[in-house]
Amino acid sequence: MSENTSRRPDRAALLIALGLVVIGAVIAWSTYNAGGPRGYSPVGPKTVPFVIASVLVILGIFTAIAGMRGDFPEREHHDPKPILWILGGLVIQMLSMKTVGFSIATGLLFALVAKGFGRGPLWMTIPIGIVFSFVIWFIFAKGLQLSLPAGPLERLI
Template structure:
C-alpha cells in the first residue's frame, strides 16, 4: 500500500512548473501577437525585422511545452526552501529607488538600493552601507553624466557638483 501511495505522489504534476509553463506560453503569445500587429516595412529580403521576434516567440513556446511536459512527468528536483526576508529587502530597495529617483536623484536612490541589496545578502550594517552605496553611486553618476554626457536624474547631491 505504501508503494502505491508513493507512486501516486510521484505521478502528480508539479503545479509550480505548470504555472511557469503557462507564463512562458503567455510571453510567447504576446511576442507573436505584438510582432504580427506591427506592420512590416518594405523589405527586400526574406529575413527582415520581424524574423527575430518570431524566432523568440517560437523558442518561448517550445520552452513552455517542454516545461509543461516535465511538470506532468513530475521529475523536477526538490526545490530548496526560500527565505522571504532577502527577497523583501531587494524588492524594497528597488521600490525605494523607483520612488526616489526623480525626487532625491540618482546617487541617493541607487545608494539605498545598494544598501538594501547588501542587507539582503547579510553583509554590513545599514549605517555603513548607505553612505558607501551613495558614494559609489555618485562616482557612477559622475562617470556617466559628466564623462559620457548621458542624462541621469540629478538630485540635491548631484546639483552640488
C-alpha cells in the same frame, strides 16, 4: 522512492510553463501586429522577436511535459525576507529617483540589496552605496554626457 512510484504533477512547473507560453504568445502577437516596412527579404526586423516567441513557447511545452511527469527535483524552502529587501530597494529607487537624484536613490538600492544578501549594516552600506552611485553618476553624466536624474548631491558639482 522506488522507480514504480509516480510523482504528482508539479503545479509550480506547470505555472511556469503557462507563463512561458503566454509571454511567447504575447511577443508573437505584438510582433505580428507591429507596423513596419515590408522588405524583399523574409529576414527582417520581425524575425528575431518571432524566433524568441517560438523558443519561449517550445520551452513552455517542454516545461509542461516535465511538470506533468514530475521530473523536477524537490525544491528547497526559501526565505522571503531577502527578496523583500531587494524589492523594497527597487521600489524606493523608482519612487525617489526624481526627487533625491540618482546617487542617493541608487545608494539606497545598493544598501537594501546588500542587506538582502546578508551583508553589512545599513548605517555602513548606505554611505558606501551613495559614494559608488555618485562615481557612476559622475562618469555617465560628466564623462559620457548622458542624462541621469540629478538631485541635491549631484547639483553640488
